[in-house]
Amino acid sequence: MTTLFIADLHLSPGRPEVTEAFIAFLQQRAAGAGALYILGDLFEAWIGDDDPSALASRVTAALRELTEAGTQLAFQHGNRDFLVGKRFAEATGATLLGDEAVVQLDGRPVLLMHGDSLCLDDVAYQRFRRKVRNPAIKWLLAHLPLSKRLQIAARWRAGSKAANRNKPESIMDVTPQEVVRLMDRYRVQTLIHGHTHRPATHRVKLSAGAGERWVLGDWGPEAWAIVASQGKLDLQHWPIHS
Ligand SMILES: [Mn+2]
Numbered sequence: 001m002t003t004l005f006i007a008d009l010h011l012s013p014g015r016p017e018v019t020e021a022f023i024a025f026l027q028q029r030a031a032g033a034g035a036l037y038i039l040g041d042l043f044e045a046w047i048g049d050d051d052p053s054a055l056a057s058r059v060t061a062a063l064r065e066l067t068e069a070g071t072q073l074a075f076q077h078g079n080r081d082f083l084v085g086k087r088f089a090e091a092t093g094a095t096l097l098g099d100e101a102v103v104q105l106d107g108r109p110v111l112l113m114h115g116d117s118l119c120l121d122d123v124a125y126q127r128f129r130r131k132v133r134n135p136a137i138k139w140l141l142a143h144l145p146l147s148k149r150l151q152i153a154a155r156w157r158a159g160s161k162a163a164n165r166n167k168p169e170s171i172m173d174v175t176p177q178e179v180v181r182l183m184d185r186y187r188v189q190t191l192i193h194g195h196t197h198r199p200a201t202h203r204v205k206l207s208a209g210a211g212e213r214w215v216l217g218d219w220g221p222e223a224w225a226i227v228a229s230q231g232k233l234d235l236q237h238w239p240i241h242s
Contacts, residue, residue, distance in 0.1 A: 003033065003229070004228070006025075006037070007115075011059060017241065018240060021220075034072065039078070040077055040081065040114030041114065043059075048085070050146065060088065063092035074101075075097065078194070079129065100112075105228055107231075111182065112192050115193035118178050119174055119196070120178050122172065125163075174196060174213075184206055184208070191204070192215075199217030221242075223237060
């Protein structure tokens with residue numbers, strides 16, 4: 001059985017071709033797969049499961065179709081869609097994963113992460129992350145009126161764009177020591193993550209030997225997925241037609 005991993009689609013009404021490519025992915029490549037793991041930032045913004053947008057309901061329905069046909073679906077939060085909650089999970093048939101999830105893949109443990117928590121050199125972002133991921137703040141956010149949450153989400157996106165423009169390239173990538181620390185801690189030889197938009201496979205030197213870090217790519221102008229089958233991983237990409 002095939003297992004698929006994707007991340008960083010950043011679906012938004014402004015890029016309908018990416019949404020179309022995702023729906024086509026679900027109906028063609030993912031159809032018949034054993035499991036699909038979405039490792040965060042499926043959405044460019046998610047202000048709560050009560051979002052009445054056409055995009056939210058279209059994507060929810062397409063995911064529901066996949067799970068009803070028998071494919072397991074698991075969702076991990078990204079920094080953009082960390083407010084995805086139980087209602088979305090129930091509506092799509094997805095399981096919500098923790099920020100550091102170990103799953104068995106053809107008999108070996110694999111650590112799954114979105115990847116933002118690995119970028120420790122970005123001190124300003126980590127401070128922001130601690131603030132908004134605090135359960136009390138998340139609870140407060142979830143109980144604000146929709147219009148207020150839309151405003152806050154727009155302000156965060158603008159702020160993050162402005163801040164990232166002035167950051168050196170290196171601090172936007174993962175901190176290598178943090179990768180080793182977590183892979184050692186969970187005793188895994190494989191880590192799959194997204195977030196950095198730097199699709200690649202890296203060798204990692206671990207206490208117990210050699211490991212591999214697989215990085216997913218963000219969608220548009222190309223789509224990216226890791227396809228796991230019979231113990232082998234394959235990082236694939238294909239064009240998105242606008
Ligand atoms: Mn991200």
